[in-house]
Amino acid sequence: MTDFASITPRLAEQAIELPSWAFGNSGTRFKVFGTPGTPRTPQEKIADAAQVNKFTALSPTVALHIPWDKVDDYAALRDYAQSLGVDLGTINSNTFQDDDYKFGSLTHVDPKIRQKAIDHHFECIDIMNQTGSRDLKIWLADGTNYPGQGDIRGRQDRLADSLQKIYARIGDEQRLVLEYKFFEPAFYHTDVPDWGTSYVQVLALGDKAMVCLDTGHHAPGTNIEFIVAQLLRLGKLGSFDFNSRFYADDDLIVGAADPFQLFRILYEVIRGGGYGADSGVAFMLDQCHNVEDKIPGQIRSVLNVQEMTARALLVDGEALTAAQDAGDVLGANGILMDAFYTDVRPALAEWRESRGLDGDPFAAYAASGYQAKIAADRVGGTQAGWGA
Ligand code: LRH
Ligand code: MN
Ligand code: MN
Numbered sequence: 001m002t003d004f005a006s007i008t009p010r011l012a013e014q015a016i017e018l019p020s021w022a023f024g025n026s027g028t029r030f031k032v033f034g035t036p037g038t039p040r041t042p043q044e045k046i047a048d049a050a051q052v053n054k055f056t057a058l059s060p061t062v063a064l065h066i067p068w069d070k071v072d073d074y075a076a077l078r079d080y081a082q083s084l085g086v087d088l089g090t091i092n093s094n095t096f097q098d099d100d101y102k103f104g105s106l107t108h109v110d111p112k113i114r115q116k117a118i119d120h121h122f123e124c125i126d127i128m129n130q131t132g133s134r135d136l137k138i139w140l141a142d143g144t145n146y147p148g149q150g151d152i153r154g155r156q157d158r159l160a161d162s163l164q165k166i167y168a169r170i171g172d173e174q175r176l177v178l179e180y181k182f183f184e185p186a187f188y189h190t191d192v193p194d195w196g197t198s199y200v201q202v203l204a205l206g207d208k209a210m211v212c213l214d215t216g217h218h219a220p221g222t223n224i225e226f227i228v229a230q231l232l233r234l235g236k237l238g239s240f241d242f243n244s245r246f247y248a249d250d251d252l253i254v255g256a257a258d259p260f261q262l263f264r265i266l267y268e269v270i271r272g273g274g275y276g277a278d279s280g281v282a283f284m285l286d287q288c289h290n291v292e293d294k295i296p297g298q299i300r301s302v303l304n305v306q307e308m309t310a311r312a313l314l315v316d317g318e319a320l321t322a323a324q325d326a327g328d329v330l331g332a333n334g335i336l337m338d339a340f341y342t343d344v345r346p347a348l349a350e351w352r353e354s355r356g357l358d359g360d361p362f363a364a365y366a367a368s369g370y371q372a373k374i375a376a377d378r379v380g381g382t383q384a385g386w387g388a
Contacts, residue, residue, distance in 0.1 A: 001338055004347040007313040011351070013276045014309060016242075016302045017061045017089045017284040018052060020045040020069050023295070026251075026288035026386035033291060037374035038383040042069040043080055044374075045384060048295050050084035051370055055361035057352075058302040061089030063284055064131070066124050068094065068387065074130035088131040090177075090239070090284060093124045096141035096185070097387060104142040106162035107155040107191050114162055121166040128174060135239060135282060136170065137212055138163075139179040143186025143193075155191050160204060167205040177238040177282075178202050179212035182219055184249055195227050199236055210238025214286055215254070215265070216245040224261065225268040232272030232281075241286030242305060251288045253297060255304030262304065263340050266312040275309070288386055293371065299362050307344055314339040 023045040025038050039045040042064070049062040062081060071077050078088050095105035095117045103109070105117035124136055142159070144150040163178070170176050180198040183190055192198055195211055202209035211231055218224055231237035244250065244257035255262040266275075274281035283305065289297035316335055323332035349359030358364035365371075 001316050001335075001342070002314045004310070004314070004344065004351075007310060008351055010276070010313055011306065011310060011348075012355075014058055014306060015061065015277065015283065016059050016305055017063050017282060018049045018059045018298055018302075019063050019065070019092075019284065019286055020049065021065055021386050022285060022287050022289060022298055023048040024068075024384035024386055027290045032385060034383055035294065037371060037378050038294070040378060040381040040384055042071055042077060042384075044378065045069070046077070046081050046086065046088075047084060048374070049298070050081070050086045051295050051365065051368075052298045052302060053086050055358065055365045055368075056299060056302050056306075057355065057357055058306060059086070059298070061087045063090040063092060063137075064088060064127075064133075065092040065094055066120075066127060068384070074127050078131050088133055090135040090137050090282065091124045091128050091131065091133050092137045092139070093121050095120060096139075101141070103150070104155065104191070106138075106140060106166075107142045107159045109154075109158075114158065118162055118165050122169055125166075125169050125171075125174070129171070134173065135175050135177050136166075137177045137179060137239070138166075139181065139212075139214075140192055141185050143183075143188070143190035145186060145188050147188060149188065152189055156197075159191055160201060163201060163205055163209075167209055170208050172208075174208065175238060176202070176205065176209045177212040178209065179214055179217070179241065181214065181217040181249065195231060199231070199234065202236060210280075211236050212239045212241060213237065214241035214243070214249075215262075216241070216243045216249045216251060216286075220247075225264040228265055228268040228274070229272055232268070232274050237272075237274055237281050239282035239284055241284055242301070243285065243287045251286065253287060253289075253301045253304065254285060255301070255308060259304065259308060260340060262308040263311050266305075266308050267315060267336070270309075270312050271317070295371065296362060296365060299365055303361065307348065310344040310348060311339050311342055314342055314344070 023039050053059045095101050108114050178198045180192045182193045198211040242254040244252045269275050320335045353359045
């Protein structure tokens with residue numbers, strides 16, 4: 001197996017973008033529980049995200065969702081983020097919370113509603129120009145609930161046309177990433193349900209359009225690492241929304257439900273050239289913390305990604321190829337499993353200390369007093385939530 005010391009330069013490259021909405025209150029359709037200290041403004045969400053980076057050095061950027069994170073002055077918001085040691089990242093559009101979009105947004109039959117949705121994306125691109133963001137991430141709730149409700153084929157055509165108009169405004173240094181999801185909120189058909197649909201739509205747009213893979217958006221049993229390998233092979237894997245799921249789009253802590261799956265995904269990312277700053281593949285979290293504390297929830301999440309990345313980097317690639325080529329089924333499998341079963345936590349703690357970080361970021365945050373301070377300071381006002 002590869003030794004730990006030789007993978008630390010690669011580990012130092014790791015950057016995992018945090019979602020602003022992870023710091024707001026969220027829940028299910030049954031109940032949203034408030035938490036003391038929950039941010040009331042986009043600025044407070046960014047301040048909380050900066051804490052995660054302070055203790056882990058893993059999360060230098062924060063993704064915004066528009067309109068949830070709408071402010072008057074985005075340049076000032078960027079300055080504020082930078083003053084806390086982080087930057088603004090992906091801009092997520094939102095066409096799923098407006099009554100006009102009941103029957104679709106970019107796919108809607110009414111050209112006025114389609115234009116409204118396109119204009120929203122133009123607004124997002126304007127914001128990107130002020131925040132210096134590279135990626136516009138589009139996820140659509142568009143779909144139907146009953147067979148016959150909509151013209152599935154016509155909706156694909158209108159989607160292609162709307163995306164084309166948005167793509168025409170994407171700057172030279174910017175990208176459009178199209179996220180897929182197999183169901184919810186639509187239950188019969190979704191207009192971008194799978195990687196294949198996202199792929200054909202972005203392929204038609206051009207080089208600056210890529211696929212976003214949200215790990216929670218697949219049917220149970222889907223071999224996600226295969227999709228990763230294929231999209232990397234095709235040069236179209238733009239970004240990840242990491243989270244984990246037991247049942248549907250649970251948005252739980254990445255690596256909590258199935259660390260082995262996360263390891264397998266990261267192994268294919270690394271093997272396919274999708275790891276590192278120059279790879280063009282952005283790592284993001286897309287999670288909600290409904291019952292646990294949010295900042296520690298995000299710290300645990302980035303540490304889970306770091307741990308599985310380290311294990312994936314430990315795979316002895318040469319030995320694996322030799323075993324594969326020799327038809328040594330169990331030997332090849334054993335090489336992968338040896339890396340997966342390696343507990344990298346003590347080595348990671350030591351490495352963190354050598355970089356001036358606390359070996360245990362989770363405990364260091366708990367001891368910092370930040371949680372008690374925000375709980376005391378942030379009384380009054382309205383707590384931000386998923387969707388507010
Ligand atoms: C949709 C989704 C998408 C949204 C986010 C809040 O389920 O994954 O990325 O922007 O949740
Ligand atoms: Mn997502
Ligand atoms: Mn989701």
